[in-house]
Amino acid sequence: MGFSLRQLRYFVATAELGQISQAAVDLSISQSAVTTAIKDLEQIVGVGLFTRTPHGMDLTAAGRQFLSHAYDILKKVDEATHLNFVSSEVEGTLSVAATYTVIGYFLPMHIERLRRLFPKLNIQLFEQNRESIEEGLLANRYDISVLLTSNILNPQLVTETVVGSARRLWVPAQHPLLQRDEVGLREVSEEPYIMLTVDEAAHSSLKYWSMSSYQPRVMLRTTSVEAVRSMVANGLGVAILSDMVHRPWSLEGRRIETINLKDHVPAMDIGLAWRANSTFTPAMQAFRGYFQQAFGLPGTNG
Template sequence: MSFSLRQLEFFIAVAETGKISSAAQRCNISQSSMTISLQNLEKILGTKLYTRHAKGVRLTDFGRSFLEHARQIMDSVQTALNSANQQPQALAGEIRIGITDTIAAYLMPNVLQAMDQRFPALSMILFENNQQGLEKALLAETIDFALMLTSNYKLSSAIRVTPLLHSKRKLWLSPHHPLQKKEIISLADITEQDYLLLDMEGHVATADMFWGQYQLTPNIKLQTKSIEAVRSMIALGLGVSILSDFSYRPWSLEGNRIIRRDISEQIPDLEVGAAWVADKALSPQVKETIDFIKNMVDPPSSL
């Protein structure tokens, strides 16, 4: 007996929401139907994927490992579906897109490849800058739209934003970190550990906001603009950090493992959005490009 893509979708939803009820709502099915489907998945795999606790569910060690495979499978299926629909189109001309360095690193390579396949006659000119620079470029009309971490900034009222994706923030730590022994990890638990604070694209202000909300202060061991430094130190067990799934990679540059754990408190998601001047009509090229990127990075569930 083999499992279905729908069962993988249910399992991923449970892992990301931490609750059967929330996952069922997200997948538009009843809670009982989701529970039965997940029980059948566990029977097929021959082991438990999660355990229940007072606030929801917690993945087992096998569940966390299987989650990575499940995501890879779903990503591969979605890539295949996208490929089937990405026949060359007649959209042509030139689009000027502003991007931040995080967008350049984690979003644009796949977007550019897909856009080249879908719209071969469309020329995309990229300009990298920080949020303030991109906002000025938008108002000066030297770029058509910008892709940025819109949740990390308060933009001018003259700028309109279309959300493209939301990415959950989680605790990043090494597989052998002492916090791994805890079934539930809270912000208070994290304050007792060395904390690595990423200082780029509004991360510090966002961190101050959610730490301040719970009247807690992290024990900051390092504040750095280098996400690779944060990644390497986490993997070596030299600290932990709260970062989003958007920039997550399971390995450091040295090849050491990094894992993610949910946090018991509510931490705001990271939002990636497309920004443009509010009173300026979007050209057909720009509108279709934004729609294409949105469907690519956050496709409607159809599996």
């Protein structure tokens, strides 16, 4: 008996998040469904893929090897699903600007796919902050950009959100807040807080904090996501950041857990932006069409 794509997706989610409960939340299914899928998958492949510990699910050596194959399989399936759009014969040069967070945690995989789908398309990437991207789009230095669309307010630019990444509370393993039935901004305000500042993250977070009666007790402001990860994992504070930049382990090998907050915290929206009234070139259409297909957005004319 072979395994299913569903079992592979459940396995990958558990491997990435390190806990069946977190995988179930991320997949919007029951914990029992994830547990059953993993047990069935282990029976099919004939080896244990995880070591069960009090703190979560750790991959075995066989599990790490299987994860690599699972990524390859799911990648091929995804590519096969999203091949039928703009002709692969599109050619030319496309100048794409992207912000730090997007280019570090979102864009590389999609650029690699685009280059394979459109081998004659020369994509030139530029990392810039939002202000420089806005100015560059209006000055025609960049054709299109990929950035946090919620930060764009310039009426001369058009934005199109392609995906929203949920923001959750990051805490170290065995943190007392993990034992609570509900956690909100009030509880977070009582903890030392690590404030990420890159890509206007501090400005975005203060927007939702300002809507509450509480304020974060900031003990460090940093532009480094890895600094936040290490500080949280080592028990020096907590942070609210998006799933897109979350990894369950710090560089020191210490675990980071996530908690869904009961108070409304907006997702981090990632998408495209271009100059209003732009005439879309075939290269721009190919780029935009890829993201519309990849994320199931309705196709519209540029």
